[in-house]
Amino acid sequence: MLAAQRQAWILQEVRQHGAVRVTELVAALNVSDMTVRRDLDSLADQGLITKVHGGATARGGGSTDEPAFSVKAARQRRAKEAIARAASELVRPGTAIGVSAGSTTYAFAQQLARVPDLTVVTNSPPVAELLHALPGPPQTVILTGGVRTISDALVGPVAIDAIRRLHLDCVFIGVHGIDAEAGFTSPNLMEAETNRMLVSTAQRLVVMADHTKWGVVGLSEIAALHEASVLVSDDGLGSGARQVLREAVGELIVVPVEGAGANEEEE
Known part of the structure; x- marks a missing residue:
């Protein structure tokens, strides 16, 4: 050939x-x-x-470009695993949390086996399936209904109606992009709307996003920067971005990524 x-x-x-x-x-x-x-x-x-x-x-394309779950999972894998481990330390036993769809939140869900008496609400079938299969203390997993997107998120009126009457202690989300003006964004209108409802149910919002999300603007806003109680990112995040985020979010946690360069895409 x-x-x-x-x-x-x-x-x-x-x-x-x-x-x-x-x-x-x-x-x-x-x-x-x-x-x-x-x-x-x-x-x-x-x-x-x-x-x-x-x-x-x-x-990738523009503000409406939405990679498949398998594509996103191949990007910045070590960074996502480090971010997920750090974010899991914020989860307390006996609480009710929300977990959005995405490759970073999937990595986060893998860390939850150690947390007992946990109730997890998610619009991600992969996250729900993973949590059901995890060893360790039993957990209550609630999967919303909805229309499944290319990124394996359940979205739309059915998902929103399932979420709107809930009262969660904390919501953990991944995002497509972070921008000083646009905030946390998604390329999918219905996914952004569903995530906004998820955010509105919680006392605290934890955003998990690797450094490549900085400066990326998706079509629709999920939340403003100041709405995040905590943002967990990796040490590839530039000094300028760190300064902006420290002033905007409640707390910025930057985790080191072992064995990967700052700008390296992960297998």
């Missing part, structure tokens, strides 16, 4: 699945690791894909 044919096939796979891994491409194409990486470099140079550690993802 010629290089142009390989690259066309790889591009089709990225567009169909949202992301590809080098190891999978090596096996599928029966070529070397170096050949695959050269093909990915070529496609990235043409602006057709975004390279990440261990593979590639579909190239």
Whole structure:
């Protein structure tokens, strides 16, 4: 197979699945690791894909671009795991919390096995399934209904109606973007509306977002910066962003990411 044919096939796979891994491409194409990486470099140079550690993802768009859950999960994985561990320390036994959909909140849910007597309300089927399967103390998991989005969130009137009468101790959300003026945003109008309702039910709001979310503006606002009791991010966050956020949010927690560069995309 010629290089142009390989690259066309790889591009089709990225567009169909949202992301590809080098190891999978090596096996599928029966070529070397170096050949695959050269093909990915070529496609990235043409602006057709975004390279990440261990593979590639579909190239992002504008304020309405909404990557699939599998695509988001491949990005900044180490940072999300570090953020999730730090955020889980804020969860107290015997409380009722809300957890929004997303890859960071999924990593956060993996940390909840140690917390006893917990009630979790979520609009994320992957989070609900994970919590049901976790070992450790039993937990009550409430999954809202709703229309399922490409990012595996349940949204819309059914989800909103399930949430509106709740009174939660704390809500933990992930976001698409953070901006000094636009606040915390989402590219999906219905998901933003559902998350706004989730935020409105809680005494405290904890936002979990890695440093790549700074300066990104989605189509619809979820909450203003000052509404966040706590923002947990990683040490790739720049000094200017840290200054703005320390003045705007209740508390900024910056966690170190072991074994990853500040701007490295994670496998």
